[in-house]
Amino acid sequence: MSEITRRTALRGAAGLLAVPALVERANAQSAFDWKRFKGERVEVSLVANPRSTLLFQYHKEFEELTGIRVGAEQIPEQQHRQKFAIEFASGRPSFDVINISLHVNKLQVGRAKWCTDLRPLIADASMTAPDLDMADFGPAAVTYATQADGRLDTLPLDVDHFILYVNKDLVAAKNVAVPQTFDELYTAAKALTDPSKQQYGFVGRGLRNANMTLWSSFLLGTQQRDMIDANRKLITDTPDAVWATQQYARLMRECAPPGANSFNWNECQTTFMQGRAAFWIDGVGYAAPLEDPKRSRVAGKLGYAVVPAGPAHRHSAFFCTGLGISEASQRRGPAWFYIQWVLNKQNQLRMLATGAGAPTRLSAYANEEGLKGSTFPREYFTTLAESIRIARPGLPEIGPVTEFRDTIGSALVNVLGGADATAELKKATDAFRPVLEASEKGA
Structure with a gap:
């Protein structure tokens, strides 16, 4: 089997980023304001893993950007699944944003409609930052996060x-x-x-x-x-x-x-x-x-x-996780702003460069300058690029x-x-x- 080079993969990703760049320019004058929910709070429930640990390091950055305070928890994977299922079933979950293992809980969450359909929020220029760039997300990951009825009730965070x-x-x-x-x-x-x-x-x-x-x-x-x-x-x-x-x-x-x-x-x-x-x-x-x-x-x-x-x-x-907003949340605005911040290009690049996971945004792989400072050897990135090419769901x-x-x-x-x-x-x-x-x- 021929090996894909990192440079080849990055050139391909760069080509795919041409369309998102046009979207960015088109939305440059949108009414979006990161301070819209200043003074509010958002509760976040994450699985304990390297991705969550990385996010915890930068929560202050989100709070300074938005003025929204973050209350967050990291829970081991098995306990996390049990906890959120019990809380969702109660009708009064303690969290606004939930980290879902799509390879385990996608159908469970989708059938119960526990999470909000994000499509209306994405379409609202006053609620969605111009640089969200849905075209920057790998199509396979977005498809994996989409329910059979078309609802996009999570956005993919990483592909493991x-x-x-x-x-x-x-x-x-x-x-x-x-x-x-x-x-x-x-x-x-x-x-x-x-x-x-x-x-x-x-x-x-x-x-x-x-x-x-x-x-x-x-x-x-x-x-x-x-x-x-x-x-x-x-x-x-x-x-x-x-x-x-x-x-x-x-x-x-x-x-x-x-x-x-x-x-x-x-x-x-x-x-x-x-x-x-x-x-x-x-x-x-x-x-x-x-x-x-x-x-x-x-x-x-x-x-x-x-x-x-x-x-x-x-x-x-491959196994994919996503972030969703509880349908019962009374703070959907702050929750949506948090998800957008987590999935911004800088955080996705941080995930890749530090080895915390494989981001779903293609721009991370195209950022040659950002990856230069990584302590990971080139072999890590070429292996990841080749794995993406031959990926298939593991469950x-x-x-x-x-x-x-x-x-x-x-x-x-x-x-x-x-x-x-x-x-x-x-x-x-x-x-x-x-x-x-x-x-x-x-x-």
């Missing part, structure tokens, strides 16, 4: 592409090449595994539910690629699904540290930061701590590559996605424990099929 992290020291010590296929990844990881030195060739998510996002990377490499078919039927017990499970399991069983069956991303990140693993497949948003010399033993020694290819395809699984767009991840994730845990992949996938698929069918019927 899965990539391959490489410990260059461990790889160089045995003259191992960066793997291009999953078979090569297994061979390399096996060669680099030495439990006597607490050194392992691979680390990845094994915890139930969390393991699904890694497993999907293997399935995307098969001819099947999808977890539901064109008729919205579950297909997670096919020969391709079994192959994906076996590839995932042999890496985790034979090349990962003890206890990896219970690892989520944070345990994987810690292991990799300690220099105890040669390869790690996970989201781009976890890169920043790895490059921090005060926290990481592998800082400055990292390699980045696209996820290896399977027998039929090479895809980077099916269904309502009961958490239950789906739990059910199939339990099967994966059992396989990691030694159970037969074919039998476990069939059992899990049979168990979840009626759940999906009921959801599709609106039950």
